Amino acid sequence: MAWELIEVAGNPTPLPHSTVDVVAAKIESKVANTVIRQLNQVCPLENLRHVKRVRRRIECEKSELSIILCLSTRTESCKNGFPEDVQKVVEAYQLSPFIAKVASYPAMSKEEWEEQCKLWPTSYHPLHDTGGASGFKEEELPSIFDCMRSAIQLSEVGNTAIIVDPSSMQIISKATDQTHQNCGFLKRNSCVDVGADGARYLADTTEDNDGRLLLTSSHVSHRLKLEVSCINSWGWTKQRSSEKTLSSEGGFLWHPLRHAAMVAIENAAERDRKMFHTSNSPRTESNLNGDMENCSDNEPTKRPKIVTKDKEQAEHQDCGSDLSGMNRPYLCTGFDIYLVWEPCTMCAMALVHQRFKRVFYAFPNPITGALGSVYRLHGEKSLNHHYSVFRVKMPEPDLNVSSDYPEKG
Amino acid sequence: MSATAFMELALDQAKFALDNLEVPVGCVIVEDGKVIASGSNRTNATRNATRHAEMEAIDILLQEWQSIGLDQTLVADKFAGCDLYVTCEPCIMCASALSILGIREVYFGCPNDKFGGCGSVMSLHESLSSDDLTGSQDTRSRGFKCTGGIMAEEAVALFRNFYEQGNPNAPKPHRPVRVDQQ
Numbered sequence: 001m002a003w004e005l006i007e008v009a010g011n012p013t014p015l016p017h018s019t020v021d022v023v024a025a026k027i028e029s030k031v032a033n034t035v036i037r038q039l040n041q042v043c044p045l046e047n048l049r050h051v052k053r054v055r056r057r058i059e060c061e062k063s064e065l066s067i068i069l070c071l072s073t074r075t076e077s078c079k080n081g082f083p084e085d086v087q088k089v090v091e092a093y094q095l096s097p098f099i100a101k102v103a104s105y106p107a108m109s110k111e112e113w114e115e116q117c118k119l120w121p122t123s124y125h126p127l128h129d130t131g132g133a134s135g136f137k138e139e140e141l142p143s144i145f146d147c148m149r150s151a152i153q154l155s156e157v158g159n160t161a162i163i164v165d166p167s168s169m170q171i172i173s174k175a176t177d178q179t180h181q182n183c184g185f186l187k188r189n190s191c192v193d194v195g196a197d198g199a200r201y202l203a204d205t206t207e208d209n210d211g212r213l214l215l216t217s218s219h220v221s222h223r224l225k226l227e228v229s230c231i232n233s234w235g236w237t238k239q240r241s242s243e244k245t246l247s248s249e250g251g252f253l254w255h256p257l258r259h260a261a262m263v264a265i266e267n268a269a270e271r272d273r274k275m276f277h278t279s280n281s282p283r284t285e286s287n288l289n290g291d292m293e294n295c296s297d298n299e300p301t302k303r304p305k306i307v308t309k310d311k312e313q314a315e316h317q318d319c320g321s322d323l324s325g326m327n328r329p330y331l332c333t334g335f336d337i338y339l340v341w342e343p344c345t346m347c348a349m350a351l352v353h354q355r356f357k358r359v360f361y362a363f364p365n366p367i368t369g370a371l372g373s374v375y376r377l378h379g380e381k382s383l384n385h386h387y388s389v390f391r392v393k394m395p396e397p398d399l400n401v402s403s404d405y406p407e408k409g
Numbered sequence: 410m411s412a413t414a415f416m417e418l419a420l421d422q423a424k425f426a427l428d429n430l431e432v433p434v435g436c437v438i439v440e441d442g443k444v445i446a447s448g449s450n451r452t453n454a455t456r457n458a459t460r461h462a463e464m465e466a467i468d469i470l471l472q473e474w475q476s477i478g479l480d481q482t483l484v485a486d487k488f489a490g491c492d493l494y495v496t497c498e499p500c501i502m503c504a505s506a507l508s509i510l511g512i513r514e515v516y517f518g519c520p521n522d523k524f525g526g527c528g529s530v531m532s533l534h535e536s537l538s539s540d541d542l543t544g545s546q547d548t549r550s551r552g553f554k555c556t557g558g559i560m561a562e563e564a565v566a567l568f569r570n571f572y573e574q575g576n577p578n579a580p581k582p583h584r585p586v587r588v589d590q591q
Contacts, residue, residue, distance in 0.1 A: 269457035
């Protein structure tokens, strides 16, 4: 059995054929337009945008129109159960309301749509391209699985995050949970990997280990699940008995918010600052200059500040970095992140802020999972950035036998 | 001190952010009627988009309390007696963080329609009542009391200033950004 990659949809998969009751009434075709307009104003069907307001049916060789007045309140009889404004319409046109069923969710397939229309007509918009930039290509699968394997190998206890630039397969940063004193800070050097050469290549990491998938029972057992910061977010208050309280010197001995993803983002930002310390990408400069022109006159204090900053940049530029020609990344735009465990809401939102392109995780987080298990943050329309989410599923034997994992591909 | 007085101090932090070409959000953390930490957004300087004002202030406290030898239990007790005043509704990330830390109360200025975690997009300040896998108290989420709309206009005005001057670190827009001339 091979490893699998499954996209975690941003929208919940609705129960097929789930319906909701509405109050409807037959109307004369000559008043239809007026009634539609009035009802749309006084009682818009906000959560049923996919449902058509009017149904046309041929009955006894006559075309008959019915219109949805409002949602049914279920408990009350048709006559008294709707808003005053709707009641006015009912009275004005002497309508006789009845209860009808409509589909609660937009249809996902043509077949489902045809089924829905038997109840009450709905509109159907085939899903727009889900693949493309945000999806994955078949030939990427081996490297995607490699990255997840590396992440799992790093996570003896708790979660691990690996940030990868998929265009070069470069590891940008790695981190493990650092919420407890004993779980990451002592091994910090092995996690923070922003040395002089900036980044390591994936091949190095996989060679470091002798191909052992070290998850075994630890990822399955209940006790160790609680060591995963994203799963047991509120468990930090319980001090470990093995820990002694020491006073820290300008650092953190433990940190309730340093979940693997948060630390990996911090490491990536640190790498960014080191490698592209001058912030001299053409993009930034042109933006700054452009902004100066846009500076409103009622804020004279802003102007000198921008000028000094520009000067600073110019000086830095003279220092000459080899990377000056390279375009510095904007946060983690275009990057992927691999997590052994599905992130909590804090980490999932951090990944939105840092503008990741794709998120891969191996194990769902049933307690606070924000990308499919409890919430579907990536389907939240109001957010200013959206990544796609994938679950890497591995066959059971891999979870129990530590010594072997499937061949690449 | 009144809520508005603390919010004034949070607004000062937001102005500091604005002067440093950062998204103007600021906050103060208050214990026993005294400001014990303050923070302002530092996402551009750090190139880390998670360095929101709340995170900056929280880190100051964690560092300080650890340096005087407080353990996890004592730190949790401390947070349980702290209130946060922040100029904009905490985002989903920060609201989750505040719940993890078990802060007592949050007062914010303007709502955050795009990614607010205290009512606008998600409501992470309301604790989950359902039992989790373990059923133990430790893993259950904690809620906190949340009050919005304190000096919201002032907070919004700072955002307007910022977007007029432009975010120097934002990616180049596909279309030219239109700046309203007043």
